Structure formats: structure tokens, C-alpha cells
């Protein structure tokens with residue numbers, strides 16, 4: 001893949017491409033914050049990213065200058081709000097190369113987008129004896145909705161196993177996906193292992209047996225170019241808060257012809273075209289799936305977040321993340337008693353590193369790093385079955401984004417050395 | 427280590443010592459109660475065993491497990507506070523430890539009764555870690571209930 005050079009990127013001596021972090025960092029007010037007397041080093045981006053001033057300001061602008069409900073009024077403010085709100089939807093559609101903005105539904109987050117499919121599509125299309133195939137590395141939000149659907153319908157959930165190198169076992173996947181498979185649901189990028197999964201290949205296998213393909217893009221859409229048409233997926237779910245956008249809003253992309261046939265799962269205002277005392281007719285896509293006043297401010301801010309990332313160029317963002325991921329993997333080799341999870345080949349993974357120590361618990365490591373102003377994630381990462389499969393109950397994770405630097409990774413490594421020394425059993 | 431300044435507020439020396447060298451961690455043979463608890467959120471695990479004498483008072487204890495320094499040191503400190511106590515006495519200690527961790531006022535005499543465990547009171551300032559500190563004590567509460575039922 002070639003990357004358009006944005007004014008924010010530059011080459012690195014090591015050959016990777018890093019973004020111009022000095023310039024980017026100036027856009028993120030929170031990065032000046034002091035934590036326990038140190039300048040914050042924020043390495044918990046896979047949980048949620050920080051927000052640039054431009055995104056924060058877009059929310060303020062909406063509330064201060066054109067706050068009004070959308071799709072409902074002829075007055076100026078409502079027209080303006082509707083324009084910016086719908087433009088944000090078009091920006092998101094372009095961002096993931098959706099053929100039409102009609103297939104972009106606003107939800108609260110990735111989890112709600114997946115639940116929408118489980119109820120609206122799943123209840124109508126999955127029956128007794130059918131199966132849903134997902135993976136053993138999935139986030140809870142791409143496991144539990146399918147377990148519940150299977151329970152409602154007498155169907156089965158199957159898990160594509162993860163090999164020792166942190167990759168899906170595609171040979172087993174081909175056996176698991178059979179004539180009774182209705183849906184294959186898989187994460188594009190793992191929030192624990194960092195693995196990039198071959199979801200395009202899974203989509204082909206799914207379609208060959210007449211099943212649909214859902215991609216959990218919560219970790220990929222913020223980090224790499226994602227093109228729903230190139231992937232060939234039928235559904236894509238992601239959250240704005242992990243990609244410079246606000247909390248409280250996410251996206252479900254769905255193939256238009258599939259969603260035309262789906263029934264709404266929530267009912268009320270906006271999602272109808274006509275209501276009588278006897279019943280109602282559903283509105284067109286995308287509104288059919290958006291009952292009630294939407295999260296206008298955060299949709300607008302999601303549009304601003306997409307603008308920000310477009311300006312950087314997603315190819316550049318991905319190159320930056322991979323370069324940092326590779327650098328971190330290399331530095332971790334110095335650390336005795338620490339074990340990195342996931343693929344060893346940096347080319348197969350994104351910008352995060354999960355790890356554990358022989359004896360020191362991740363919470364203690366995280367607590368010690370916090371003293372140094374370094375924020376990492378510790379715990380089960382909403383992937384209990386996966387983490388337990390590694391024979392541990394919890395792991396620590398450092399995840400990188402557009403504003404992180406190699407110097408911050410150096411600080412992490414030094415901090416981990418100190419922390420391990422502090423707790424080591426004598 | 428200069429960079430870890432302030433961490434001692436949570437991990438006092440005595441706490442780290444109990445974490446590194448847990449007391450009474452050898453399993454008992456034929457214990458009166460044998461309880462395992464875990465905190466799935468952190469993955470901390472504690473196994474607690476008690477033996478009692480004819481008078482129903484604790485005569486031997488074992489706590490073993492794996493997890494963070496707070497959960498494991500709290501378990502070790504627990505083993506120093508249960509000897510000679512009957513079920514009611516155990517319940518009383520559990521209640522007192524809960525009050526300490528939650529930041530309720532604790533009298534000087536009560537603090538004395540807790541011995542080295544008072545070193546864990548720094549946990550109060552780290553709300554997410556209170557659950558870690560209390561894990562072993564939830565096992566002790568369950569153990570006390572079992573002892574009561576056994577006595578009936």
C-alpha cells in the first residue's frame with residue numbers, strides 16, 4: 001500500500017513512517033495534563049482515544065450556535081443542524097467506502113450495533129439447528145449477543161480457534177462454517193493480541209455457504225484504511241470514541257439490500273413514515289433503525305473526527321501505529337520475565353502490545369506506572385475466554401495512537417523495569 | 427526508586443513483605459472449612475482453610491492464592507488475625523476490616539486489634555483496589571457462616 005504524504009507525516013531513520021507527533025500533540029489539550037507530577041503518557045488508546053480540540057469545539061459550536069432538533073422543523077436552526085448532522089453521516093460513509101450513506105446507522109457504540117444485528121436480523125434469520133461462527137479472540141460484545149441469540153433460537157455458537165502465534169486457524173474455520181451457518185462474526189483487529197484477522201477471506205467463506213459476514217471494526221476503523229466493499233462484509237460495527245470522536249455514539253454499516261429486508265428493533269419517533277391508530281409504516285433507511293431524537297451533537301463531532309483522521313490520512317495513521325508496535329515489540333525483548341501476547345511478526349499486528357509478568361500482577365504494574373503518569377490498561381480486556389486460554393487471569397496492555405512517540409515507549413519500558421523490581425518476590 | 431515515589435502509600439513495606447513471603451500458606455490436612463473465592467474482574471484467587479478446636483475456636487489457618495500484591499498480602503495478614511476466634515469473633519473482624527477499607531472511622535483500640543493489617547489502610551485512597559483487599563475477607567465471612575452451620 002502506498003501512503004499519501006500528509007503534512008503531518010515524515011520518514012523515520014529506522015525506515016518506518018511516523019506521523020509528525022509534535023504537531024498532532026498540539027491539537028490534543030489533554031496531553032498537557034500532569035498526572036502524579038508527571039506529564040501524562042497515555043497508552044490506553046484501545047480503550048478510548050483522546051480528542052483533538054477540533055472535535056471538542058464542534059460539540060461546543062453545535063450547542064452554542066445551531067442547537068435544534070433534526071428532521072423536524074422548517075426553522076433555520078433545525079435546517080442547519082440537519083445539514084451538518086447528515087453531512088457527518090456522509091463523511092462516515094465515505095470514510096469506510098460505503099456505497100451510500102443510507103447504509104450508515106448511528107448507534108450508541110459497537111456493542112449496540114452488534115446487538116441491533118442480533119435482534120433485528122438474527123431473530124428473523126437464525127433458527128433451530130443453525131449456527132453462528134465467531135472467533136475465540138472476540139471481545140465480549142461480539143460473543144454475548146450471539147450466545148443470547150442462540151439461546152433464544154436453539155442455535156449454536158462456534159468459535160474459530162486461535163493458534164499459538166495469535167492467528168485464527170483458518171483451516172478449522174473452513175470446517176466450522178457449514179450449510180447451517182447463518183452468520184460469521186469476527187473482529188478485524190484484536191484488542192488483546194493485536195492480530196489483524198483475514199476478515200475478507202472469512203467473508204468469502206461465509207458467502208460461499210450463503211451466510212452473512214459481520215466485522216467488528218472497533219479496533220481497525222480507528223487505525224487503518226477500512227473499505228467495506230473491498231472487505232466484502234455485510235455489516236461493520238465501530239465506535240467513534242476510539243477514533244478521536246466522542247463517547248455515546250457508534251456506527252453500524254449494513255449492506256443496503258440486507259437492511260431493506262430487516263425489521264426495526266426499536267420503535268418510536270423518526271423511524272416511521274406514517275402512523276395510524278391501527279399501526280405504522282416504517283421510514284426509509286437509515287431512519288428505520290434510528291428511533292427517537294438521535295445523538296446529534298456527537299454525530300456532528302464524529303464527522304469532525306473523521307475530518308481530522310482524513311487530514312492525517314489513514315494510510316499514514318496505520319504506518320505510524322505499525323511502526324510504534326514494531327518498536328515496542330523490539331524493546332520488550334529486553335525485558336526479562338515479561339511475556340508479550342500475540343503474533344511475533346510485527347507485520348501481522350497493529351499498534352498495541354499486551355503482556356504479563358511471571359509473578360507481578362498486571363494491576364500492580366498498572367498502579368506503579370500510574371505513579372509515573374503512564375496510563376495502561378490492566379485486566380481481562382473484555383476477552384475473558386481468550387485471556388484465560390493463555391493460562392492467566394489478567395494481562396496488561398499498552399496501546400498506541402497518532403500522538404504517541406517512541407520516547408513514550410522508552411518511558412514505558414523503563415517504568416516496567418522499575419515496577420518489576422519494586423514488586424519482585426525475593 | 428525515585429520514579430516510584432508515593433507508591434509506598436499503597437504498598438507499605440509490611441504489605442510488600444506479606445506479598446513476597448506469605449504467612450501460613452501451606453495447605454491443611456482435613457480442614458473444617460475449605461473455601462475458594464475469586465474476583466473474575468482481576469483474576470485474583472484465594473483459598474482459605476480453617477481448623478477449629480473442640481471449643482469451636484480457630485486452631486489453624488491457611489491462605490493461599492494468586493493475584494495482585496494487595497489481594498495476596500491481605501490474605502496473608504488475615505492469617506495473623508484469626509487464631510482463637512469463634513465464628514462470632516471472625517464475623518466481628520470481617521466487619522471491622524470492611525469498615526477500615528471503606529474509610530469509616532476506626533478507633534485506636536480497633537486499629538490496634540488489627541495489628542499489621544492497619545498498613546493496608548492506604549487502600550482507602552485507591553477505590554478500585556478495595557475489592558482486592560477484601561477478597562480474602564469475603565472468604566473468611568463465608569468460612570464463619572459455614573462454622574456456624576456446622577455447630578448447629
Ligand SMILES: Cc1ncc(COP(=O)(O)O)c(C=O)c1O
Pocket residue numbers: 046047109110111112139141142187189190191216218219239250382
Ligand atoms: C474489538 C472490540 N469490539 C468491541 C468493543 C466494544 O466497544 P464499545 O464499548 O464502544 O461498544 C471494543 C472496545 O472495547 C473492542 O475493542
